[in-house]
Amino acid sequence: MADHPRVTAPSRRRRVRLAGFGFSTPWIIGFLLFMAGPIFVSLYYSFTEFNLFQPPKWVGLENYAALFGDPKFLRSIVNTAVFAIIGVPLGLVLALLVALSLNFPVRGQPLYRAIVYLPAIVPVVTATYLWRWVFNAQYGYLNVLLGHLGLPQPNWLVDPFWTRPSVIIITLWGIGGTAVIYLAALQQVPQQLYEAAAVDGANAWHRFRYVTWPTLTPVTLFQLIMGMIAALQIFAPTFLLTQDRNNAASGGPGDTLLSYTMYLFQNAFVFLRMGQAAAMAWILFLVIGALTVLILLSSRRWVHYGSE
Amino acid sequence: MTIRFSYLWTGAAAKALEGIIASFNASQSDIVVKGVSDPDQQAQLAAMTGSKGAFDISDNFATVTGSWASKGVVKSLDEYIQRDKFDLADFVPAALNACRYNNQVYQLPIAVNDSAMLYNKTLFEKAGIEKPPSTTGEWASAIAELTRSSSKGITQLGFCGTSSAAVDYRLLGVAHGGEWYHNNNPTPTDPGNIAGASFYVDNVIKKYGIKQIDRFASGFGDYQSPQAPFYQGKLAMVIDGEWQPAFIQQFAPNLDWGVAPVPYPDGRPELANTTMLAPGTLFIPSNTQHPDEAWEFMKYLVSKDTMRTFSKALSNLPSRRSLLKDKAYSTIKNFDVFLNLMASKNAKSMPSEPTLAQYTSDLATADDQITRLAKTPAAAYAEVAKLAKSYG
Amino acid sequence: MAVNSLIRPETPTPLPPISRRRPRRRYLGRKIGHHLILILICSAFLVPFAVMITTAFKTPQDIFRVPPKLLPDRWVLSNFSAAVRSMPFLRYLANTVFLVVLNVLGTMISCPLVAYSLAKLRWRGRNVVFGTVLSTMMLPSQVTFIPLYLLWDRIGAVGTFWPLIIPAFFGHPFYIFLLRQFFMGVPDSLREAGLLDGASELRIYLQVILPQAKAALATVAIFQFVATWTDFLLPLIYLNTQSNYTLSIGLYNFFGEHGVAWGPLMAACLIFTLPAVVIFMVAQRYFVQGIAVTGMK
Numbered sequence: 001m002a003d004h005p006r007v008t009a010p011s012r013r014r015r016v017r018l019a020g021f022g023f024s025t026p027w028i029i030g031f032l033l034f035m036a037g038p039i040f041v042s043l044y045y046s047f048t049e050f051n052l053f054q055p056p057k058w059v060g061l062e063n064y065a066a067l068f069g070d071p072k073f074l075r076s077i078v079n080t081a082v083f084a085i086i087g088v089p090l091g092l093v094l095a096l097l098v099a100l101s102l103n104f105p106v107r108g109q110p111l112y113r114a115i116v117y118l119p120a121i122v123p124v125v126t127a128t129y130l131w132r133w134v135f136n137a138q139y140g141y142l143n144v145l146l147g148h149l150g151l152p153q154p155n156w157l158v159d160p161f162w163t164r165p166s167v168i169i170i171t172l173w174g175i176g177g178t179a180v181i182y183l184a185a186l187q188q189v190p191q192q193l194y195e196a197a198a199v200d201g202a203n204a205w206h207r208f209r210y211v212t213w214p215t216l217t218p219v220t221l222f223q224l225i226m227g228m229i230a231a232l233q234i235f236a237p238t239f240l241l242t243q244d245r246n247n248a249a250s251g252g253p254g255d256t257l258l259s260y261t262m263y264l265f266q267n268a269f270v271f272l273r274m275g276q277a278a279a280m281a282w283i284l285f286l287v288i289g290a291l292t293v294l295i296l297l298s299s300r301r302w303v304h305y306g307s308e
Numbered sequence: 309m310t311i312r313f314s315y316l317w318t319g320a321a322a323k324a325l326e327g328i329i330a331s332f333n334a335s336q337s338d339i340v341v342k343g344v345s346d347p348d349q350q351a352q353l354a355a356m357t358g359s360k361g362a363f364d365i366s367d368n369f370a371t372v373t374g375s376w377a378s379k380g381v382v383k384s385l386d387e388y389i390q391r392d393k394f395d396l397a398d399f400v401p402a403a404l405n406a407c408r409y410n411n412q413v414y415q416l417p418i419a420v421n422d423s424a425m426l427y428n429k430t431l432f433e434k435a436g437i438e439k440p441p442s443t444t445g446e447w448a449s450a451i452a453e454l455t456r457s458s459s460k461g462i463t464q465l466g467f468c469g470t471s472s473a474a475v476d477y478r479l480l481g482v483a484h485g486g487e488w489y490h491n492n493n494p495t496p497t498d499p500g501n502i503a504g505a506s507f508y509v510d511n512v513i514k515k516y517g518i519k520q521i522d523r524f525a526s527g528f529g530d531y532q533s534p535q536a537p538f539y540q541g542k543l544a545m546v547i548d549g550e551w552q553p554a555f556i557q558q559f560a561p562n563l564d565w566g567v568a569p570v571p572y573p574d575g576r577p578e579l580a581n582t583t584m585l586a587p588g589t590l591f592i593p594s595n596t597q598h599p600d601e602a603w604e605f606m607k608y609l610v611s612k613d614t615m616r617t618f619s620k621a622l623s624n625l626p627s628r629r630s631l632l633k634d635k636a637y638s639t640i641k642n643f644d645v646f647l648n649l650m651a652s653k654n655a656k657s658m659p660s661e662p663t664l665a666q667y668t669s670d671l672a673t674a675d676d677q678i679t680r681l682a683k684t685p686a687a688a689y690a691e692v693a694k695l696a697k698s699y700g
Numbered sequence: 701m702a703v704n705s706l707i708r709p710e711t712p713t714p715l716p717p718i719s720r721r722r723p724r725r726r727y728l729g730r731k732i733g734h735h736l737i738l739i740l741i742c743s744a745f746l747v748p749f750a751v752m753i754t755t756a757f758k759t760p761q762d763i764f765r766v767p768p769k770l771l772p773d774r775w776v777l778s779n780f781s782a783a784v785r786s787m788p789f790l791r792y793l794a795n796t797v798f799l800v801v802l803n804v805l806g807t808m809i810s811c812p813l814v815a816y817s818l819a820k821l822r823w824r825g826r827n828v829v830f831g832t833v834l835s836t837m838m839l840p841s842q843v844t845f846i847p848l849y850l851l852w853d854r855i856g857a858v859g860t861f862w863p864l865i866i867p868a869f870f871g872h873p874f875y876i877f878l879l880r881q882f883f884m885g886v887p888d889s890l891r892e893a894g895l896l897d898g899a900s901e902l903r904i905y906l907q908v909i910l911p912q913a914k915a916a917l918a919t920v921a922i923f924q925f926v927a928t929w930t931d932f933l934l935p936l937i938y939l940n941t942q943s944n945y946t947l948s949i950g951l952y953n954f955f956g957e958h959g960v961a962w963g964p965l966m967a968a969c970l971i972f973t974l975p976a977v978v979i980f981m982v983a984q985r986y987f988v989q990g991i992a993v994t995g996m997k
Contacts, residue, residue, distance in 0.1 A: 015900075016822060016901065017821075019823075020817045020823030021823050022817075023813045023905070024813075024814050026809075026810040026813065026869065027871040028829065030870025030871055031836065031870075034844065035836055035844060038843070039844060041847035042843050042845075042847050045847070053379040053381055053594075054379060071691075072669075101734070101737050104734035105734075110984070112738045112741075116741065116742065117984070118977060121930070122973050122976070123932070123947065123973070123976070124948075125951045126972050130966070130969055133966065137523065138527035139765075140768075141770065144768050155519070155522050157526075158525075176745070229838060233840050236933065240955075243955060250672065251672075269354060270353075272375075274846055278846060281840065281845065285840055292838050344941070346940075346953065350936075354937060354940065357853070360858075
């Protein structure tokens with residue numbers, strides 16, 4: 001599309017500038033109020049000892065140092081890393097497979113699509129309690145099913161080995177959102193490319209690898225980053241699975257359900273160590289930033305924008 | 309003048325409370341109390357951080373006294389006590405002391421919990437055991453005789469936790485002569501503590517396997533339901549608190565059961581009748597707008613008659629010494645054992661130190677490692693001792 | 701270059717029907733195979749729902765039967781009455797709906813406006829502002845969490861709905877980003893035509909651009925609906941009296957109170973999920989269309 005050179009009068013340009021700035025004011029104000037300001041305040045808190053009831057006391061880097069010597073902190077990192085490293089790629093693969101299936105030219109596609117997406121709109125509270133029941137070792141339907149198939153029936157929520165997979169399964173249940181996004185992307189792959197490939201003698205695998213996949217890489221990149229960010233912030237499922245009578249805070253069997261954000265929350269609201277909670281938040285921020293940059297850098301090698 | 313009373317109690321306890329609130333409101337016209345049940349301790353704490361209080365009086369446990377008082381979360385009650393010449397002598401000393409910090413009273417105990425060993429009489433008869441064990445040696449052999457397995461796993465277990473493999477290691481430690489604080493410092497590695505944990509590990513976990521016990525415990529319904537393992541008659545002995553008589557009445561009325569103090573180690577009869585007291589308490593948050601009215605209501609709640617009604621409805625122990633022999637409790641089956649334990653000289657409690665929340669959390673992690681055989685009791689508690697150095 | 705423009709259509713191209721040159725039998729077999737796979741996948745996703753629904757109607761004996769059976773022997777309604785009796789369900793529902801409506805409204809007002817200014821209008825600082833949008837997409841909410849809480853507390857808003865409503869009117873980075881992508885795909889000619897007619901930027905935005913964006917706006921609206929409907933952490937922190945709890949917190953407290961009474965709990969879950977499901981079933985057509993249109997690139 002050729003670019004028409006634009007000749008605009010200065011007053012017009014000024015009006016455009018005003019309009020542009022004006023339209024963005026809600027965001028700018030909100031950003032300063034709700035994000036920029038608090039970000040710096042929380043950075044300050046991370047260098048203090050602060051229990052909400054008494055004024056903050058400056059302690060320098062002590063919070064950060066204390067965290068790295070805290071076994072619970074390290075444990076929460078391990079747990080969250082499991083969720084991210086295993087859960088996110090698994091989720092993407094599953095979403096893609098589901099999307100490919102949903103793309104079959106069959107009647108009733110909207111119904112299948114709706115069913116797959118349904119779990120994603122179930123409130124996380126409901127979903128977690130529901131799965132807590134399904135995972136019940138004795139009465140839960142999952143073990144019944146496994147029993148029928150002659151497979152071992154693990155003690156999902158009590159055995160420290162199986163607790164994190166349980167959380168991953170719960171998040172995979174909500175994969176419909178990603179699947180639907182992949183589906184939309186799949187439906188935009190031009191048919192001509194497939195036909196061209198068929199003429200070249202490509203089989204189904206080649207079609208996928210050389211036509212479908214490259215077109216999906218931008219979406220995958222986006223979902224990968226968003227998924228990673230979400231996995232690193234997992235809170236509600238682990239929090240609710242370890243919920244006890246009177247809602248006392250705990251970490252689950254062997255502290256395997258202590259996600260990073262959960263420990264942050266405990267530091268803030270159970271131990272009243274706001275300084276350490278703020279430090280944890282900043283560490284998380286830096287890690288997310290670093291990972292995002294890494295993923296983006298790597299993306300040059302595997303993401304295709306436009307045609308091959 | 310309306311004041312808000314937010315309480316952690318739910319269910320039957322909440323109903324009893326609402327009745328008490330109604331009586332209070334009817335008895336005078338200056339103060340109207342609005343009660344609301346909210347069991348979420350996090351929300352409770354969050355509500356007290358605001359500059360405007362969400363409630364004027366609430367309840368928790370004596371264990372938070374040190375932590376909250378040191379941060380100024382709750383109001384000291386001393387000025388009210390002195391002004392009204394409120395009599396503190398009738399309260400059980402151990403319960404009231406747990407509500408003190410820096411020699412000021414920050415909470416008042418309203419109901420006390422203690423623990424003992426419940427046992428299934430039917431299973432004991434079947435195994436030919438005449439009476440419940442009084443020493444740990446007898447206890448170990450009773451556990452062995454009362455446990456049965458099949459190829460599918462454990463079908464009957466002599467002793468384990470109420471709904472999981474985890475037990476009250478605090479009590480086991482104290483029953484073996486240990487202590488968890490000494491001179492305001494955490495002492496997790498006290499030999500008694502380690503001995504208590506080792507008893508459970510050696511006689512139950514190592515013998516029958518943690519996976520099997522997990523399976524066994526989780527195969528039942530949850531704690532407050534007729535499907536709990538003890539109610540189902542599959543668990544012969546369990547350590548739990550004085551609310552069990554009321555629960556059993558509700559969930560397992562046909563169970564033939566008894567109570568005995570937790571056994572003491574062989575050769576150490578001076579440790580008999582050990583129990584851990586956990587007072588439930590009332591407090592006034594610092595951010596309330598109506599402290600005077602809240603105090604009036606608090607006095608009403610801990611008054612003798614109200615306390616009798618309330619503790620009976622909860623099947624909790626009263627915190628007033630004058631009520632310990634009260635006839636009202638005689639209708640609750642086996643309650644007398646729990647009542648008598650409160651007066652025992654070995655009735656201990658966790659002191660309310662500001663570091664308690666963190667200590668409890670680290671101990672919970674250690675308990676879990678011990679139960680799963682990931683660490684020996686000595687190693688797990690040594691780790692806690694190391695962490696305890698950085699508290700506060 | 702022609703292929704390039706094909707990859708960015710503005711409406712999704714429907715797949716052409718399978719070539720009719722294939723023999724009929726193989727065609728049918730493949731179709732059945734497709735259906736089977738889809739049914740298998742959907743069953744996996746539906747099993748938890750089935751468990752929830754059947755458990756909600758079961759008696760305690762059925763729930764704790766060993767070995768467990770999926771279908772109840774006797775369908776009872778007692779769990780529902782127990783659940784509804786023990787919590788003010790309608791109140792929680794009203795609170796949740798209230799929050800959802802206001803949040804969607806706020807998002808609809810602020811996000812397209814900001815996105816448009818970032819996509820189509822040229823002004824100094826545009827790239828900087830877009831940079832802030834991008835970077836805050838990666839900002840974990842935990843970082844601002846505590847200072848925000850203290851901020852709201854300072855003005856006495858803790859315990860009210862304000863902290864859960866006001867931010868929506870200032871824009872959400874994710875939706876701004878999405879809508880910007882969409883607006884970049886809208887032809888410049890539309891705006892230029894409006895300018896030639898002498899309309900102000902605002903009028904162009906409201907009367908020319910927005911109507912083009914219906915599907916994208918519907919998508920964002922549905923995303924925001926779901927996000928607010930299912931939100932747990934914010935209500936947990938900011939709502940502390942029962943009269944303003946949302947459904948999520950109501951359910952959380954129900955569990956805390958009654959421990960695990962599975963029958964009433966499942967009944968409560970079912971009641972809580974139903975409205976969202978109904979609305980989604982009705983609106984899903986727009987939603988999927990919208991996803992394609994906003995071009996997730």
